[in-house]
Amino acid sequence: MANMSLTKNPMPSQDPNVRNKNFEEVALGYTEAQALDEAQRCLNCKNKPCMTGCPVMVHIPEFIAEVAKGDFEAAYQIISNTSALPAVCGRVCPQESQCEKYCVRGKKGDPVGIGRLERFVADWHNAHSTAAPEKPASNGHKVAVVGSGPSGLTCAGDLARKGYDVTVFEALHLAGGVLVYGIPEFRLPKSIVQKEVDGLKALGVTIATDTVIGRTVSIDELQDEMGFEAVFIGSGAGLPMFMDIPGVNYKGVLSANEFLTRINLMKAYLPDSDTPIIHPKKVAVVGGGNVAMDAARCAKRLGAEVYVVYRRGMEELPARKEEVEHAEEEGIIFKTLNNPVEILADEDDNVSKIRCIKMELGEPDASGRRRPIEVAGSEFDLDVDCVIMALGTSPNPLIKSTTKGLEINKKGGIVVNEDGLTSRENVYAGGDAVTGAATVILAMGAGKTAAKAIDEVLSKK
Amino acid sequence: MYRIVRKEALRPTVTLYEIEAPLIAKKAQPGQFIILRVDEHGERIPITINNYDPEKGTVTIIVQTVGATTEKLKHLNEGDCLQDFVGPLGKATETEGKKKVCVVGGGVGCAIAYPVLKKFHDDGAEVHAVVGFKNKDLVILEDDFRKSSDILKICTDDGSYGQKGLVTDALKELIDAGNQYDEVFAIGPMIMMKFVSKTTEPYGIPTTVSMSPIMVDGTGMCGGCRLSVGGEMKFACVDGPDFDGHKVDWDLAVKRNQMYRDFEMHKHEETCNLFKKEAE
Secondary structure, three states: OOOOOOOOOOOOEOOHHHHOOOOOOOEOOOOHHHHHHHHOOOOOOOOOHHHHOOOOOOOHHHHHHHHHHOOHHHHHHHHHOOOOOHHHHHHHOOHHHOHHHHOHHHHOOOOOOHHHHHHHHHHHHHHHOOOOOOOOOOOOOEEEEEOOOHHHHHHHHHHHHOOOEEEEEOOOOOOOOHHHHOOOOOOOOHHHHHHHHHHHHHOOOEEEOOOOEOOOEOHHHHHHOOOOOEEEEOOOOOEEOOOOOOOOOOEOEEEHHHHHHHHHHOOOOOOOOOOOOOOOOEEEEEOOOHHHHHHHHHHHHOOOEEEEEEOOOHHHOOOOHHHHHHHHHOOOEEEEOEEEEEEEEOOOOEEEEEEEEEEEEEEEOOOOOEEEEEOOOOOEEEEOOEEEEOOOEEOOOHHHHHOOOOOEOOOOOEOOOOOOEOOOOOEEEOOHHHHOOOOHHHHHHHHHHHHHHHHHHHOOO | OEEEEEEEEEEOOEEEEEEEOHHHHHHOOOOOEEEEEOOOOOOOEEEEOOEEEOOOOEEEEEEEOOOHHHHHHHOOOOOOEEOEEEEEEOOOOOOOOOOEEEEEEEHHHHHHHHHHHHHHHHOOOEEEEEEEEOOHHHOOOHHHHHHHOOEEEEEEOOOOOOEEOOHHHHHHHHHHOOOOOOEEEEEOOHHHHHHHHHHHHHHOOOEEEEOOOOOOOOOOOOOOOEEEEOOEEEEHHHHOOEEEOOOEOHHHHHHHOOOOHHHHHHHHHHHHHHHHHHHO
16 A cells, blocks of 8 residues: 655755754765655556656656565666666756656655655665676777766766777866766765766776867867767866956956865865865855855855845746755855846955845746846945856857867757767767756766667667 | 876976876977876866977976975876876967067976977077076076077076076067067066066067966866956966967956965975975
């Protein structure tokens, strides 16, 4: 008999006033008993609407049925058939707009905690399983993957399982892309990313770090000299945007990418790290997306008083609701309906204030969101010693500028067809490099699509 | 991991390292840089390439010991490995089509000025060089410079070697002696490049500087290295490092480079103490 409780088993988590002073994971994960209980809430629907919301088509009711039986390893095997990064997705996917959005139980009460169960299963496997994955026999075909973020790792994993000889090229010194430099430890422990990467290595994937495609090696060299029969570009959207306002280059103004890279990749908050980070007293984080929440919560953990300055209202914040709630619980102050117009500094060019103007919402614009309009004469100053710009990112132009014949759209994204094929023969692309900044799971879906298309072409050779 | 195949102390605080990095050696051009990380706790620092040997598969860098990371580097020996070594990064210096140039190098910047100077020379330009050092003990690469330049002026701040005074004085003398340069190329401390640019500006001589702002990734993803050039925001790691010296907002660039000064001084001291303890 199914568990007919209308509410999800709550996620055990660190107390807000404790966690806002450390970088340890906020959500602690289900216990076995909680997972068993939550799994009983799944009705095992025949038409499986939840699966239609999952970009990598995890066989959700099947794995949950195994959890309900207590066979967690069997559940893991079902998930890993279609997902290369279950411990990551269970943590960072916006399930409320994907799998859980379509869950029948969500029509009346909470949907099944699919993400929490996926996370439980993956963590259980990582803690208990000792069996190394079997390395498939080589099929003799070589594929290069550019970028080791979610799309690249997924594409590499899918191809490696089919016997392809895959090399992933990564510009930074660690694999994982946004999973290692962007998403903070308290949402996604880096040891988990490392484990998923190690899993791919065990499948035979080579990870070449410190290799900047477009500089160290070009796409043409990968194809012509190094013998890669197909290339997948998953280089992401890492180019940060800054506001075009006076004072944007003062000391203490930085992009969220820089702030988060120093913290997450370089571990600048730890005393044994050689990488410096500013320890501000009062910070304004400009923007309202998940990256803004991550930056704000990191700044809080460095001991600052933190404002999130966003030009629309609380309802319009593009960040996940859960992230906004976590930020509020941790003491982040939301200054919504405000837009920065100038950054001011002391005589030594250190940031001293951010000048904002109040906004009100007008008619919906082309994007369907209500357009913010400045309230004349409403400028005011916030005393801050640091401003973090989290306004979004666009695709890095390096590959575009060094690869002839690669078609790019107006926003800098690589143009692809439904298979992920670019305008260049045997060159595929996916993830943020194509769409501009989006989600981890969409990038994984794109990696999967391209892997399938690459396999269809190369397996006929 | 990237092996140090040769280490040579050029001066007490200036060291040459030849690093095994075949892919970078194959691609490197004068004016480009690498990013290195000494060990797993290490920071990423940019160092401009001094030389490269595609056949041997090595890249040479010359580093002055100024802080924690360069101190750590100094304690590595031939055969030891660097954790990370990435590149070549940035755009190569444009050296083509110049008939007469003056290359100005300051301090360890001369290590970087040299490959650019040599390229100008090999491309057939008449090359004048002005190199400046604090004192005689810091003079490096004199023979290399002498071989590839038509006129070489060595300056020291204290007059202990060559001409006493600043590189800007020597440069001005050359200009006032009637030398018409197609370009002045300057590389060294920001403050030196600023004053070289100020010196050439009244004469209208095109001046290129190789900027050295603080960097993290070196691939254009963070904007830590941004500069204001001609009123536009530029990322030195991808748009540069070379820029028009007459368009750079120097005061801002100089101040931005001091952002982490307290941390850096503290970290350097800490690292030195650590090595001292180990030695005891």
